[in-house]
Amino acid sequence: MPLAVYPGCSLTGSSREYMESVEQILKTFEIPYTFVEDWNCCGATAAHNLNRKVAEALPARIIALAEKQGADEILVPCAACYNRLKSSQKKMDEDKVLKGQLSEMVGMPLDNGIKILNVLEVIEQSIVPKLNEKIQAPLNFKAACYYGCLLVRPGNVLNFDREEDPQSMDRIVEILGATPVKWSFKTECCGAGFTVSRTDIVSRLSGDILIDAVEHGAQALIVACPMCHANLDMRRKDIEKATGRKFDIPVIYLTQAIGMALGIDHQKLGLNRHFVPVSI
Amino acid sequence: MSESLNRQPSLSEKVAEITGISVNKCYQCGKCSAGCPVANDMDYSPSLIMRMLQTDDPQEEEKILRSYSIWLCLSCEMCYCRCPMSIDIPSIMDALRQKAYSEKKVNPKAKKIIAFHESFLDSIKWTGRLYEIGLVATYKLKTLDLLKDVELAPKMYLKGKLNILPEKMHGLKNVSGLFKKSK
Numbered sequence: 001m002p003l004a005v006y007p008g009c010s011l012t013g014s015s016r017e018y019m020e021s022v023e024q025i026l027k028t029f030e031i032p033y034t035f036v037e038d039w040n041c042c043g044a045t046a047a048h049n050l051n052r053k054v055a056e057a058l059p060a061r062i063i064a065l066a067e068k069q070g071a072d073e074i075l076v077p078c079a080a081c082y083n084r085l086k087s088s089q090k091k092m093d094e095d096k097v098l099k100g101q102l103s104e105m106v107g108m109p110l111d112n113g114i115k116i117l118n119v120l121e122v123i124e125q126s127i128v129p130k131l132n133e134k135i136q137a138p139l140n141f142k143a144a145c146y147y148g149c150l151l152v153r154p155g156n157v158l159n160f161d162r163e164e165d166p167q168s169m170d171r172i173v174e175i176l177g178a179t180p181v182k183w184s185f186k187t188e189c190c191g192a193g194f195t196v197s198r199t200d201i202v203s204r205l206s207g208d209i210l211i212d213a214v215e216h217g218a219q220a221l222i223v224a225c226p227m228c229h230a231n232l233d234m235r236r237k238d239i240e241k242a243t244g245r246k247f248d249i250p251v252i253y254l255t256q257a258i259g260m261a262l263g264i265d266h267q268k269l270g271l272n273r274h275f276v277p278v279s280i
Numbered sequence: 281m282s283e284s285l286n287r288q289p290s291l292s293e294k295v296a297e298i299t300g301i302s303v304n305k306c307y308q309c310g311k312c313s314a315g316c317p318v319a320n321d322m323d324y325s326p327s328l329i330m331r332m333l334q335t336d337d338p339q340e341e342e343k344i345l346r347s348y349s350i351w352l353c354l355s356c357e358m359c360y361c362r363c364p365m366s367i368d369i370p371s372i373m374d375a376l377r378q379k380a381y382s383e384k385k386v387n388p389k390a391k392k393i394i395a396f397h398e399s400f401l402d403s404i405k406w407t408g409r410l411y412e413i414g415l416v417a418t419y420k421l422k423t424l425d426l427l428k429d430v431e432l433a434p435k436m437y438l439k440g441k442l443n444i445l446p447e448k449m450h451g452l453k454n455v456s457g458l459f460k461k462s463k
Contacts, residue, residue, distance in 0.1 A: 009410035053462035153357035
């Protein structure tokens with residue numbers, strides 16, 4: 001069965017370059033995929049903050065839709081959506097009564113057996129084995145791989161990589177020709193959903209991340225989360241005001257970095273959409 | 281005897297009922313507070329919230345529900361990751377937030393944070409997905425913070441990052457219905 005892809009709201013809106021680059025590399029490696037039809041928002045932080053039932057039901061509907069399409073695996077490139085889907089799946093796994101209630105709420109059968117994959121898992125599984133031979137323009141820079149929170153934590157829900165010193169993105173970036181730097185802020189929080197309501201906190205936390213990356217010699221940050229990207233890229237002016245420092249370091253999605261190394265046109269990867277120019 | 285049977289469950293018992301987590305496992309090592317990126321902005325640090333919950337003292341419970349801390353928690357999961365007793369503090373924070381919210385005990389300083397969450401959920405209710413312009417417009421109306429980020433939207437538009445109209449979905453009724461069914 002082709003891979004189901006759940007884009008989520010950011011990837012069709014303010015972070016569409018992430019989706020553009022995901023599609024570019026899926027096509028290059030001839031990985032068949034279909035979008036989850038009639039998908040809804042995962043509920044993000046807002047739902048689990050204010051309404052527990054809705055927070056479980058929104059991801060349950062997405063899981064049910066993907067299963068209805070006959071998919072065995074679903075790729076969720078947004079780290080926040082990935083986290084919400086995995087969390088709901090685990091809750092339903094552990095609580096059959098809840099699973100029954102949610103199935104009734106969304107009006108669809110729920111097997112809940114679908115495998116939920118983040119972008120790194122799909123890259124490691126289906127792209128890495130064929131990556132070396134396709135590289136046209138090796139990346140010749142030092143990169144700080146920034147995983148953020150939701151891609152790796154909580155470990156007992158995601159079962160993916162180390163919670164504080166993950167390695168998967170570093171390994172991929174190394175294949176692309178870049179040198180991953182050792183740094184301390186790989187999984188520190190960027191401030192996430194406070195970008196509008198507490199911009200001051202986001203500026204401080206994201207500023208700390210940029211400072212640590214730059215001080216460890218990084219020339220680019222590599223990310224796999226649209227919220228991290230938005231805070232580190234679109235909030236750059238606020239960060240500079242809060243820290244009193246200037247930062248030129250670009251923030252690049254991992255899928256864009258792969259596309260760059262494959263020699264794909266930068267516009268097709270959406271690199272022109274960033275606030276901080278990618279001239280590296 | 282009858283008095284103990286009839287007494288109201290404490291906040292920690294209610295939290296345990298919702299989340300299945302016992303706060304009594306906490307032995308106050310303080311790792312959660314040390315690793316929390318916003319502990320310094322909080323009125324009570326995460327480990328202090330745990331201690332206050334353990335007391336089962338109604339006055340302490342009232343302070344927790346009316347605290348700013350529970351709304352400042354970013355759910356970054358660092359505390360849970362470092363807790364030697366594997367206490368899922370972010371889930372406890374979710375339970376506390378929802379209790380404070382439903383009992384209308386929210387800290388006045390959290391008004392903007394909550395306005396953002398509400399605007400976000402309104403967008404899902406109305407369009408099934410996040411409609412970013414709608415989210416910001418609703419947020420501004422709720423907070424009257426009208427000049428917030430005015431320079432950001434035109435730049436986002438020029439970079440092709442903004443949808444002017446919300447995306448349409450067929451199952452909107454189904455998604456909006458989830459909010460009604462959750463009550």
